[in-house]
Amino acid sequence: MGEHATIRVRLSRRDWDAVLFDLDGVLADTARVHAAAWKALFDEVLRRRAAEMGEPFRPFDLRADYLAFVDGKRREDGVRAFLASRGIVLPEGSEADPEEALTVAALARRKQGLFTAALEREGVEPAPGAVALMRALRRLGMPLAVVSASRNCAAVLAAAGLDGLVDLRVDGQMAAALGLAGKPAPDTFLEAARRLGVPPARAVVFEDALAGVEAGRRGGFGLVVGVDRGGQAEALRRRGADVVVRDLTEVAAEA
Template sequence: MLGLPDEAAACLFDLDGVLTRTAAVHAAAWKEMFDGYLRERAERSGEPFTEFDVVKDYGRYVDGKKREDGTRSFLESRGVELPEGAPDDPPERETIRGLGNRKNALVLKFIEEKGVETFDGSIDYVRAAREAGLKTAVVSSSANTVQVLRTVGITDLFDARVDGVIAAERRLPGKPAPDMFLEGARELGVPAERAVVFEDAIAGVQAGRAGGFAYVVGVNRVDGAHAAALAEHADIVVSDLSELLEVK
């Protein structure tokens, strides 16, 4: 019915790109923030400006990661080193945290202007999992998880939540480290070997594999190359979770 191993007792779902159509919102915010910063930097230094590639750079450096980790990872790829800064750095401050907060302000602006949509087939899958008696948790690097869940009205579909806010409070390393998913399993009272990870980001499926989970489901919303990259770490790759309902 659910296309999962018999020992599965819990499902750990990423949010952006798996359940909600917010991955595109995040990608657009990253691009606007990075392009703006790199353009400012090029004008100051005389260096050539090379824009943020919303497909290659997003998937390789920032997708699925905590905000500060994604900011740092991409800048390092361009040979840019900035001070870490503080979590409450203002968006105009030239630090890792400041730029991350600039990106987050853009995400909130885009969500307010355009709203949030869900992947209906994936929401149906979550409901089916709960009806089958499995516990469910949302595990997302986003610090805006609570707002998004409330906006789309699916808060009650999850028994636990581990997001960017909780990760910061508990000092959990972000994906591709498995700690956030392991924390989600602990919150549900289920061992990793009986929990299933659902992820659309490469860093996310890497985390699922590293954590020793029963099964890792990759969700490909991009293209064939992304599907192949997910398949390196996932047990199965689908375009939507509804496909699993058809697995006998």
């Protein structure tokens, strides 16, 4: 985009009282790290399944399967959704399951380990336009929250150098502690608005995941901005995005 990006969204302090950002794919370029971790996890399961059933191995698709089944969701929900798409139903299991167990709980825990290792190995960069927009909004006195299904939220924000720009974090750890339903339910966004003391109708949501956009719309937020990471603009609009941008360089803050 660069400095010549077309401004598609203008955020004024007169019109809005808070901005709520998803993390992965909106503020930080972690989508590829997440997708690679999911692929490593699921391909192992699918290979085992194919060998046991005498069926051909059909790997996890880094783009189609990632966007359709796991993007923006809690790990456990992503495990269930993708495996169901392949006709596989596993026991829920528990945190006591051994690492190699074929249960939802064990697979979710293994995905966490794969992602953490990749994050430490590769690091993470802020998404284009994220730092400039967040600083501009803070100069206007706009409260900023990050609302993410990720239990790695704090580590990712710190790795990307964004932690000092955020007033509130509602992440996977908080959601689990409070018993909040994951996206596409609006619960986590509504919790963020409640903690900021802002009516949803006066808050803006930025989301790249279809489940997240749906959550923003279901929560009654005043403006839901979809961030299109490639080829999803129409799908984001169908799920409830009021406007779609390619990244945050297309967003400006105004007094």
